[in-house]
Amino acid sequence: MKNANQLGALEAARAIDAGTLTSEALVDACLARIEARNADVLAFTAFDRELALRHARTADAATGGVLRGIPFAVKDVIETVDYPTAYGSPIYAGHRPRLDAGCVAQAREQGAVVLGKVATSEFATQTPSTTRNPLNLGRTPGGSSSGSAAAVADFMVPVAYGTQTTGSIVRPASYCGVVGYKPTFGFIGAAGLKLLSPMQDTIGLLTRTVADAAFFAFGVHGTKLVAQDDVRPRLAVCQSRQWEHARPEMARAVEQLAADAQRQGATVRRVTLPAEIEDLVEMQIRLFAFEARQSLAHERQHDAGQFSERLKQRLAGGIGITPADYLAMRRRAAQARITIQALFQDVDALLYPPAEGEADAGLADSGSPRFGALWSLLHLPCVSFPVTRGPQGLPLGVQAIGAYGDDQRLLSVAAFLSEVARSR
């Protein structure tokens, strides 16, 4: 028998509906895990036992709500009324927003219980939080959704909101051995998110199963979705120059999954990214810098002394990019979104590395986001899920990328692939 904190969101929802589990017991188990482990993992930046239990009891007394009683954590770039929101920056230490972000308020409307806030790198950029990888406390959990991935991986909470602008969901998911779902751009509304690069910033989910990600993302809108494994999905291993940065074990993990999926009935072919899309990797960095300079303009002018050096450098990269340059980049990105559609004519999902390899030692760097950059810019839905372990004994994930707006199919494919990896 699992402890309640080890249950997934869907399992827990079924148990709560069946009357065999209370939200109070579930939340209490999660809190006990946080209290036991957070001093080491440093995933949660804020939680409140009495408040969470009170909300859990309210959920237990209620009827209805697709997410009734399910605890979730919120990345600290997403605003919450009950907990401080510091955006990972000392500038905002103790800041208390006036209201819950739309995605938080809607989850609560469906009965979900906010368990607390989880760490983010500085404004969701590359300067890490202090969070440690729960699978090896000397290693990075990835970023920027570091607390979200670590909390879910460590069984502190079954679901956490994360955000991705470049690779901030899929990479920490891979490093921590959990599922990271970056939806189609804007599927989860951005109201109450601290914007960074608004044309890329995407709210998503960290969970322990693909089914949980689908359940929660659709449940927020009051729809009960139980993802069906897609039988015989049409897959393509997506080759690109970026693979030069994939370590051999990561490349093998993708190929092995493709081979296993083929044996389980999937069709697998190989596609190579068109050159005009490859070239967007460099452009994405410049587009990011232009937008982030504007999003953080107030802080740049008033509080830059509290920026990390790395953030200062990232923002300085936007100096000299003119609005005409920016619009030209936006046109190229729009054109690429059309070009990439062709790849999905007879493919349900592309397979791609979510990160270079296993989580590295040390906490000063959270790894490269490069394997998320294109898909974030192209607004495509992505799911990273664990498939194997690397030479250091740490998880390696694979990223499945779907067609624009076709999140439901992608989640089905990812559920199938995740099962292929699990049953290997």
Next chain:
Amino acid sequence: MKNANQLGALEAARAIDAGTLTSEALVDACLARIEARNADVLAFTAFDRELALRHARTADAATGGVLRGIPFAVKDVIETVDYPTAYGSPIYAGHRPRLDAGCVAQAREQGAVVLGKVATSEFATQTPSTTRNPLNLGRTPGGSSSGSAAAVADFMVPVAYGTQTTGSIVRPASYCGVVGYKPTFGFIGAAGLKLLSPMQDTIGLLTRTVADAAFFAFGVHGTKLVAQDDVRPRLAVCQSRQWEHARPEMARAVEQLAADAQRQGATVRRVTLPAEIEDLVEMQIRLFAFEARQSLAHERQHDAGQFSERLKQRLAGGIGITPADYLAMRRRAAQARITIQALFQDVDALLYPPAEGEADAGLADSGSPRFGALWSLLHLPCVSFPVTRGPQGLPLGVQAIGAYGDDQRLLSVAAFLSEVARSR
């Protein structure tokens, strides 16, 4: 000799650079106009004489900054640190944000001076502010950027930020006889904007000339743009079923402008909107409702008693729209953005009504946003500019719509067309 408050932004910037005008004198003249007229027009919701003059003197003492000394107003759905931001809702009366929105902070960085906040309809939806049309105080200025259009039309300020989700910039511009520029989606970053329908919400500008809109939009990013009239632009009058809602004088205004432009060297043809794009008008309302329900979820749950009945009804329109429906709408919109590109293969701008006709009598309704809906959903840049007067003696504008990301060309075409109308 004009009073300083009658100068456009570009004229004023040149005079300030030449040393023939101080920002202090300009801001003082604008404040005098506000003090004389705001009790009637009700455009400004907050201003502070001493603060604005202090910032003007700082600008006078400074060197550099493309917008040095230029006063601008900020629609009250955009956050400002110096003035309350109420989003047009009693829920937020007296609310003081912690920081300036990105677009405000960047304008200030270039030396521009915040003159104050201007009225918005409730959360930028259709429940009007109390603002009156300065050309006829018994008539609506349009909405939701009511205060922005009225303040600029009444020479209280040369530039105001507005926002458009459906038709909230181009319509008030037409009603008040000013220029409304809705850029390509996201050209002006949304950080610090109260989101409503995040996949459509676009920050733009109200000014008295097209050149001023171009100057300020690019100036925010430190680029000095002087829009050149496009000689011989390729135009197309865009026919659609929506024209049934255009009053005869509006239809004539568009046709007359097209004919005049042709005489001045433009080529003009006629295009009809493809059916799959026409059909998006209805869909846009549903997409809006789904997103707005999420964006305003916290207020819906805690403060709905302070919503207008009209807003409650708009949000109720989102009930029953599933996330799968929403994603299907997003796919249709993406496909339509590809389809519409074809129209711009040999056309620089489409000509279209920005509103049904002149501003109506009464203040309880701000007019229909329908003529903005498609272009907002399609993310295309639009400029509305005054071309003539209608039977009530009030202005009629025409809307020029450009290709995605090609704002600079559109602004040139609009500058040409505006001159054609002026020199008639």
